Amino acid sequence: MLSQLLMLFGFFALILVSVYWVNRAVLLFDQLIADGQSAWVFLEFTALTLPNVIRLVLPMAAFVAAVYVTNRLSSDSELVVMQATGFSPFRLARPVLYFGAVVGVMMAVLVHLLVPASRATLAERQSEIAADVTARFLVEGSFVHPVSGLTLYIRAITPLGELQDIFLSDGRDPRQKTIYTAERALLVRSEGGPKLVMFDGMAQTLTTASDRLAVTRFANSSYDIGALIGPGRAGRIGPDEMLTASLLFPDPEVVARLKTTPEVLKFAGHERISQMFLPLVAGLIGFSALLMGGFSRFGLWRQIAAASVLLIVVQLLVNAAASAVKQSPGLWPAVYLPEVAGFLLSVIMLALAGRRKRVRPATGLAVPS
Numbered sequence: 001m002l003s004q005l006l007m008l009f010g011f012f013a014l015i016l017v018s019v020y021w022v023n024r025a026v027l028l029f030d031q032l033i034a035d036g037q038s039a040w041v042f043l044e045f046t047a048l049t050l051p052n053v054i055r056l057v058l059p060m061a062a063f064v065a066a067v068y069v070t071n072r073l074s075s076d077s078e079l080v081v082m083q084a085t086g087f088s089p090f091r092l093a094r095p096v097l098y099f100g101a102v103v104g105v106m107m108a109v110l111v112h113l114l115v116p117a118s119r120a121t122l123a124e125r126q127s128e129i130a131a132d133v134t135a136r137f138l139v140e141g142s143f144v145h146p147v148s149g150l151t152l153y154i155r156a157i158t159p160l161g162e163l164q165d166i167f168l169s170d171g172r173d174p175r176q177k178t179i180y181t182a183e184r185a186l187l188v189r190s191e192g193g194p195k196l197v198m199f200d201g202m203a204q205t206l207t208t209a210s211d212r213l214a215v216t217r218f219a220n221s222s223y224d225i226g227a228l229i230g231p232g233r234a235g236r237i238g239p240d241e242m243l244t245a246s247l248l249f250p251d252p253e254v255v256a257r258l259k260t261t262p263e264v265l266k267f268a269g270h271e272r273i274s275q276m277f278l279p280l281v282a283g284l285i286g287f288s289a290l291l292m293g294g295f296s297r298f299g300l301w302r303q304i305a306a307a308s309v310l311l312i313v314v315q316l317l318v319n320a321a322a323s324a325v326k327q328s329p330g331l332w333p334a335v336y337l338p339e340v341a342g343f344l345l346s347v348i349m350l351a352l353a354g355r356r357k358r359v360r361p362a363t364g365l366a367v368p369s
Contacts, residue, residue: 001069001073001095001096002095002098002099004069005065005066005069005095005096005099005283006099006102008064008065008068008069009061009062009065009099009103011065012060012061012064012065012068013054013057013058013061016057016060016061017050017053017054017057020053020056020057021046021049021050021053024046024049024053025042025046028042028045028046028049029042044125045122045125048118048119048121048122048125049118049122050118051110051114051115051117051118052115052118052119054110055107055110055111055115055275058103058106058107058110058278058279059107059278059279059281059282060282061103062099062100062103062279062280062282062283063282063283063285063286063307063311064286065099065283066096066099066282066283066284066286066287067286067287067290067304067307070286070287070290070291070300071290071300071304074290074300079092079291088354089288089291089350089351089353089354090350090354092287092291093284093287093288093291093346093350096283096284096287097280097284099283100279100280100281100282100283100284101280103279103280103283104276104277104279104280106279107275107276107278107279108276111244111272111273111275111276112243112244112272113243115240116240116241116242116243116244119240119241120241123238123241127189139154140154140155140156140157141154141155141156147172148172149170149171149172150168150169150170150171150172151167151168151169151171152166152167152168152169153166153167153168154166154167161186161187162184162185162186163184163185163186163187163196164183164184165182165183165184166180166181166182166183166184166185166196166198166201167179167180167181168180168181168196168223174208175207175208175209176205176206176207176208177205177206177208178203178204178205178206179203179204180198180201180202180203180221180223181201181202181204182198182199182200182201182202182221183199183200183201184198184199184200185197185198185199186199187225194225195222195223195224195225196222196223196224196225197220197221197222197223198218198220198221198222198223199219199220200218200219200220201217201218201221202215202216202217202218203215203216203217203218203221204216238258239258239260239264239265239268240268242254242265242268244269244272244273245269246265247265247266247268247269247272248265248266248269248270250262250265250266261329263329263330263332264326264329266329266332267325267326267329267332267335270332270333270335270336271322271325271335274318274335274336274338274339277336277339277343278318278339280343281314281339281342281343281346282311282314282342284342284343284346285307285310285311285314285342285345285346285349286307286311287346288345288346288347288349288350288353289303289304289306289307289310289349290303290304290307291349291350291353292349292352292353310342310345314338314339314341314342314345315338317337317338317341317342318335318338321334321335321337321338322335
């Protein structure tokens with residue numbers, strides 16, 4: 001039974017990963033091709049998103065595998081034979097328990113190692129791509145309009161990358177319009193994104209409400225050109241990219257840099273730990289719900305539907321617990337309650353299945369002479 005569970009789990013996981021991955025790949029393809037990136041960058045980004053996709057589908061694949069194997073064993077009367085030989089529901093659930101433990105180990109490797117590492121690499125690559133996309137708008141000798149209300153002109157770009165005679169008009173804010181002019185400028189990278197550092201220039205700001213013009217001369221000034229690539233394109237390191245140990249025992253400097261609290265980071269770490277038990281709970285729910293149905297020529301469709309509803313309820317509890325803990329991070333132990341509830345629910349169904357399958361001794365039968 002364990003071998004069948006693992007084999008079908010791999011099959012269903014492959015199908016579900018393919019479906020999820022294709023959907024993500026289509027969105028990435030539109031985004032990267034619009035930025036003029038190559039097919040190699042597209043393949044790199046899709047590969048980096050693969051661990052997170054696998055993490056999402058593992059519990060569902062474990063549930064589908066447990067339901068499929070249990071339904072097939074029941075339709076072939078193998079479960080009836082095993083129960084007739086004295087196997088209790090808890091004894092029959094032992095392979096499902098081992099199966100859930102194996103998938104839980106896979107989940108642990110994903111949530112604690114592969115997913116944070118892939119997300120950190122993806123954030124770094126997004127920052128590099130963002131800077132490259134910004135550089136594409138630096139065209140000498142022509143007026144460029146990267147976004148509505150923003151105009152950029154560069155007379156010349158030296159071989160060393162120095163920009164000469166800069167004109168930058170920023171009219172995105174309807175309350176004021178600013179025109180920057182500078183003799184030279186440099187494009188530099190920073191933690192907050194690419195910036196344009198201008199030297200020996202002037203900034204003219206017109207306030208539209210009062211029609212007042214303010215002129216500021218500067219020796220050097222920096223301008224955030226994140227608007228050239230649009231909001232949210234540059235990757236930044238956050239809790240999702242950190243290792244679980246760093247979340248459970250946060251460094252005060254990291255907490256200050258992320259502008260959050262230690263409780264929020266601890267909640268993110270415990271949420272990862274709780275995800276390890278989701279495949280085990282999903283498999284046990286699928287098996288125990290079908291075991292209550294027994295053998296039927298019409299199949300176990302009602303039990304399958306009931307198992308699906310129970311899994312949805314557990315997922316709703318996961319979402320509710322996450323929402324509650326986000327509002328009160330000190331209640332982080334609540335993230336384990338959905339898994340505990342699902343496990344207890346499986347134990348109750350197994351106990352009920354054992355009582356229903358118990359054969360009562362016949363009484364009051366006449367013995368033929």
